[in-house]
Amino acid sequence: MTDLLDIQAIQQALTPIVDPDRQKSIIDLNMVRDIAIKSNGVVSFTLLLNDPNSPKRDPLIQECKAAIKAIASVTDVWVKVIANSPTIATPASPTNALQGIEGVKYVLAISSGKGGVGKTSVAVNVAVALADMGAKVGILDADIYGPNVPVMLGMEAAQVKVVKAENGADVVEPAFNYGVKMISMAFLIAKDQPVVWRGPMLNGVIRQFLYQANWGELDYLIVDMPPGTGDAQLTLTQSVPLAGAVIVTTPQTVSLLDSRKGLKMFQNMGIPVLGIVENMSYFIPPDMPDKQYDIFGSGGGKKASDELGVDLLGCVPLEISLREGGDRGVPIVLGHPESASAKALREIAKAIAAKIQNP
Ligand SMILES: Nc1ncnc2c1ncn2[C@@H]1O[C@H](COP(=O)(O)OP(=O)(O)OP(=O)(O)O)[C@@H](O)[C@H]1O
Ligand SMILES: [Mg+2]
Incomplete structure (x- = not known):
């Protein structure tokens, strides 16, 4: 695992995690937004879920947190969950x-x-x-x-x-x-x-x-x-x-x-x-x-x-x-x-x- 903390490293860490409903990577599905890294090693991001009240929500968040915490310099992970809606489902690349x-x-x-x-x-x-x-x-x-x-x-x-x-x-x-x-x-x-x-x-x-x-x-x-x-x-x-x-x-x-x-x-x-x-x-x-x-x-x-x-x-x-x-x-x-x-x-x-x- 890399010790270089950047957005790409976080995306890489999250790539193997699949959305339980759609069985595809949460990165490929563009469910992870607004990744931010603070100087004290705290990583935050927004997770877009079709159903934020689903019982599968908490295990998925835990899986994301564990994957990011495996990166050496990460001290904590904050996840904000929001409901997916068709208007914000357009793919966004960081270069946008x-x-x-x-x-x-x-x-x-x-x-x-x-x-x-x-x-x-x-x-x-x-x-x-x-x-x-x-x-x-x-x-x-x-x-x-x-x-x-x-x-x-x-x-x-x-x-x-x-x-x-x-x-x-x-x-x-x-x-x-x-x-x-x-x-x-x-x-x-x-x-x-x-x-x-x-x-x-x-x-x-x-x-x-x-x-x-x-x-x-x-x-x-x-x-x-x-x-x-x-x-x-x-x-x-x-x-x-x-x-x-x-x-x-x-x-x-x-x-x-x-x-x-x-x-x-x-x-x-x-x-x-x-x-x-x-x-x-x-x-x-x-x-x-x-x-x-x-x-x-x-x-x-x-x-x-x-x-x-x-x-x-x-x-x-x-x-x-x-x-x-x-x-x-x-x-x-x-x-x-x-x-x-x-x-x-x-x-x-x-x-x-x-x-x-x-x-
Ligand atoms: N080729 C060189 N010959 C002589 N002195 C040099 C040379 N290159 C840099 N210095 C001197 O070394 C010191 C550090 O250089 P400089 O401030 O350019 O480095 P820096 O990488 O910008 O440093 P910092 O990481 O602190 O920003 C300065 O006093 C500079 O004049
Ligand atoms: Mg300088």
């Missing part, structure tokens, strides 16, 4: 609920299974590189736990502006620097405050940033995700049709295992994984730029792409100037365009654009 953003061509997620591997550095530099190549680019910082995009894009002091649209609705006005529009969770959180938001609130904020922001016309909206496979990932993948996901990893084996989880989540949701970026691939000493040290061993990127079965979009070396650029708010593709990491990041941006446009 996806809603694009007006004016935005492609939304892509930069993700990883693990923290600190360089997602934000990659997201920011890819965004700036794409803008530099003439594309219209936005970046949504969806990392509620450590929203670093404003610092890395030199927009730490930016304030979120909420303006009234003609129809009276509140519209969030993105900040703008280096040709990139940006909205960040950082704008909503007092500095140095720990974040204790739970799923539904986070869900609301991400959706507001997606749909009630004045993104205008964009070729690419890049979403910088928090590490792991939690609420933010779920909200994003269930809200907007994603053109693809990029997984950032580092060469060590542990990081690779985490990447596999991150990767699987997108694949399970039917979202194309454009490829992986191997960050901190090798070290270039600032005083000896022609030297490179394979700190974590060599060929890791290739091995990772083979093992994970996805393309390798590029390898970014470990360079002090990349970290310094991030801290100063000048992305390395602009601050040191001739450096090895800037070159690698530009190539990665090109590879991402090519893959999105010719899937």
